[in-house]
Amino acid sequence: MSWTRKILLILGFLSTLAVIALIAVAVTQNKPLPKNIKYGIVLDAGSSHTNLYVYEWPAEKENDTGVVQQVEVCKVEGPGISGYSHATEEAGPSLAQCLRQAEEVIPSKQHQETPVYLGATAGMRLLSLENKSAADKVLSSVEKTLRSTPFNFQGARIISGQEEGAYGWITINYLLGNFKQSGWSKLLHSLRSISETSGALDLGGASTQITFVPNEFSSESPENLLYFRLYGKDYLVYTHSFLCYGKDQALQQKLARDLQTVENSSLFDPCFHQGYQRTINISDLLKNPCTSAKEKQFPFSQLYIQGEGDYQKCRRSILKLFNKTNCPYSSCSFNGIYLPPLQGDFGAFSAFYFVMNFLNLTGEQSPVALDKVASTIESFCARPWDEVKTAYHQIKEKYLSEYCFSGAYILSLLENGYEFTEKNWQRIHFLGKIGSSDAGWTLGYMLNLTNMIPAEEPAVPPLSHGSYVGLMVLCSLVLVSVLLFAWLLFHKPKCLQKGIV
Ligand SMILES: Nc1ncnc2c1ncn2[C@@H]1O[C@H](COP(=O)(O)OP(=O)(O)O)[C@@H](O)[C@H]1O
Ligand SMILES: [Ca+2]
Numbered sequence: 001m002s003w004t005r006k007i008l009l010i011l012g013f014l015s016t017l018a019v020i021a022l023i024a025v026a027v028t029q030n031k032p033l034p035k036n037i038k039y040g041i042v043l044d045a046g047s048s049h050t051n052l053y054v055y056e057w058p059a060e061k062e063n064d065t066g067v068v069q070q071v072e073v074c075k076v077e078g079p080g081i082s083g084y085s086h087a088t089e090e091a092g093p094s095l096a097q098c099l100r101q102a103e104e105v106i107p108s109k110q111h112q113e114t115p116v117y118l119g120a121t122a123g124m125r126l127l128s129l130e131n132k133s134a135a136d137k138v139l140s141s142v143e144k145t146l147r148s149t150p151f152n153f154q155g156a157r158i159i160s161g162q163e164e165g166a167y168g169w170i171t172i173n174y175l176l177g178n179f180k181q182s183g184w185s186k187l188l189h190s191l192r193s194i195s196e197t198s199g200a201l202d203l204g205g206a207s208t209q210i211t212f213v214p215n216e217f218s219s220e221s222p223e224n225l226l227y228f229r230l231y232g233k234d235y236l237v238y239t240h241s242f243l244c245y246g247k248d249q250a251l252q253q254k255l256a257r258d259l260q261t262v263e264n265s266s267l268f269d270p271c272f273h274q275g276y277q278r279t280i281n282i283s284d285l286l287k288n289p290c291t292s293a294k295e296k297q298f299p300f301s302q303l304y305i306q307g308e309g310d311y312q313k314c315r316r317s318i319l320k321l322f323n324k325t326n327c328p329y330s331s332c333s334f335n336g337i338y339l340p341p342l343q344g345d346f347g348a349f350s351a352f353y354f355v356m357n358f359l360n361l362t363g364e365q366s367p368v369a370l371d372k373v374a375s376t377i378e379s380f381c382a383r384p385w386d387e388v389k390t391a392y393h394q395i396k397e398k399y400l401s402e403y404c405f406s407g408a409y410i411l412s413l414l415e416n417g418y419e420f421t422e423k424n425w426q427r428i429h430f431l432g433k434i435g436s437s438d439a440g441w442t443l444g445y446m447l448n449l450t451n452m453i454p455a456e457e458p459a460v461p462p463l464s465h466g467s468y469v470g471l472m473v474l475c476s477l478v479l480v481s482v483l484l485f486a487w488l489l490f491h492k493p494k495c496l497q498k499g500i501v
Contacts (some may be wrong), residue, residue: 001500010390017328023241028333036055036058036059037110038058038110038114039055040056040446041055041102042117042118042119042445043098043116043119043142043156043445044082044121044292044441045120045142046080046122046123046205047123047124047207047246048205048248049078049080050081052071052076053073054072054073054105055071055106055437056068059071059312060385062152062452063452064458065453068437068443068446069436069437071105073438074102076098077097077161079430080123082123082135082193083123084141084466086128087298089137090141091141092146093145095146099146102151102210104195108377111386116154117154117445117446117454118146118156119157119158119441119445121158121159121164121207122161122243122246123206124158124242125161125206125288126243126249126402132290135158139157139464147221161289161369162223164202166211166239168202168211168444169199169200170448171200171442171447172198173348174347174433174436174438174443174444174453175434175435177440178197178198178349179197179231179233179453181334185315197212197213197346198215199212199345200345200347201428202349202352202440203246203351205249206241206246206248207249208241208245208246209246210240211237211240212335213237214238215339215340215343216340217342218330220329220339221338224238224239224240224338229456230453230458231454232455236294238340242337243290244290246351247351247405248434249290250318250413251271252288252291252319253290254317254405255267255285255293255303256285258317259298259303260281262303264300265304266304267306268306269305269308270308270309270314270406271317271381272305272401273383273385274307274308275307275384275386276385277305279304279305279483280292280303282301282303286409286435309383309385309404310382311378311404312378313346314405315408315411319412322412322413323335334416339419342418342419345429346432348428348429349439349440350363350440351406352430353411353431354399354432355407355497356430357379361376361377361407362430363430369425370415370422373411377404377407377411380404
């Protein structure tokens with residue numbers, strides 16, 4: 001065998017070896033690693049009830065946007081924690097069952113490192129105004145229970161209305177992917193100059209929040225403005241939380257107002273269906289801070305409510321809850337609260353969604369026009385209670401009896417309170433979930449407390465690890481082939497020359 005032939009063979013052998021080695025490296029390097037999942041728990045202690053949420057995310061990607069998702073929700077039995085003001089020590093134990101459920105969802109070896117947060121909203125804000133010591137005892141009770149779990153207790157507190165608004169806004173924009181785009185979608189978005197966020201509308205039982213990025217920045221009312229820097233971008237956000245304007249407290253306010261006008265203990269209420277009756281305790285109605293300013297002395301202790309099912313009259317009576325007479329700013333919503341001009345799309349969740357979803361008005365296929373929405377609620381209110389109860393026997397009577405009021409209240413709040421019009425009504429999207437996660441403040445709260453939304457865009461290498469290794473292999477293959485080809489071309493080994501000639 002000639003020397004050149006030998007060298008050629010050795011070279012061929014070495015190149016094959018190199019290619020095999022490169023492929024082996026590429027394969028082993030890209031073998032999916034066992035997934036390292038992290039968990040977090042947030043309890044949303046609302047005025048009507050408490051929900052426990054379990055979130056999960058891949059440990060190595062925790063600073064990327066959109067990777068955290070809800071894996072479990074558990075509805076705590078019984079009332080919200082503010083409902084335990086007369087049995088404060090029972091507030092904590094009421095959460096036990098949902099906490100056990102979380103222990104089953106999260107692998108036990110990760111219990112210790114899983115943070116658990118509890119945030120209480122407007123029900124507890126009201127209780128703390130009414131009876132501070134009872135509110136403190138309720139919080140101590142829930143803290144005691146949460147500390148006794150295997151999880152990493154991170155605090156139980158009443159969050160402010162501002163925080164509630166801000167975290168709801170962060171949640172929906174995080175889930176909608178509005179904070180950061182990567183790769184092609186980033187390029188596409190920058191070309192079309194879309195870097196908009198969506199506003200957030202949250203309706204609870206005791207408070208309601210409106211949060212959005214206004215078009216023009218004004219410093220008229222600094223307490224309504226928040227500044228965020230997220231993933232390398234600045235956001236100036238307007239937010240306001242109206243205490244006592246959640247749908248349950250709004251109804252209490254309306255009833256307390258109507259009570260002032262009755263001559264005897266009967267009240268005809270246009271916001272309930274015809275044939276519906278309810279008896280309420282006057283002292284209960286007037287004891288909370290949302291109604292306590294009203295006259296308290298009545299010659300009767302109970303109020304007998306009878307439904308009339310008259311939508312137009314109901315709207316007129318709700319309208320009185322919004323005081324539009326004085327505005328110390330360039331523009332207001334109601335009760336002299338600053339509201340900049342509405343801007344962009346809005347995601348409306350919590351009770352906005354529950355009520356509109358019941359009435360089939362979320363417009364999932366195509367947005368429903370405002371006049372159609374109003375006429376649907378009007379005809380629903382006009383249905384007699386007997387008929388409604390039979391048609392929806394599976395729905396809790398408490399919810400069912402109030403969908404007429406709630407529908408009318410939602411339209412009043414949006415149309416009269418915030419001044420949405422026929423035109424920008426179409427920009428309101430009623431959302432229950434985004435992907436697998438519920439729209440609400442809890443996810444934003446956890447993202448913030450675990451520092452999972454960095455102020456600056458994380459410095460990421462332009463190529464993923466897989467693409468990098470793949471590219472290296474490809475380049476090496478090309479290089480080896482070019483070298484081999486060049487060597488063959490210039491040295492023309494005899495064995496080949498023979499074949500050619
Ligand atoms: N399926 C449903 N249908 C109608 N209303 C609902 C439904 N589920 C929850 N709600 C209402 O949504 C509201 C949730 O408010 P919540 O979060 O408890 O209070 P807040 O946020 O004011 O502290 C309550 O008024 C509750 O009655
Ligand atoms: Ca809520």
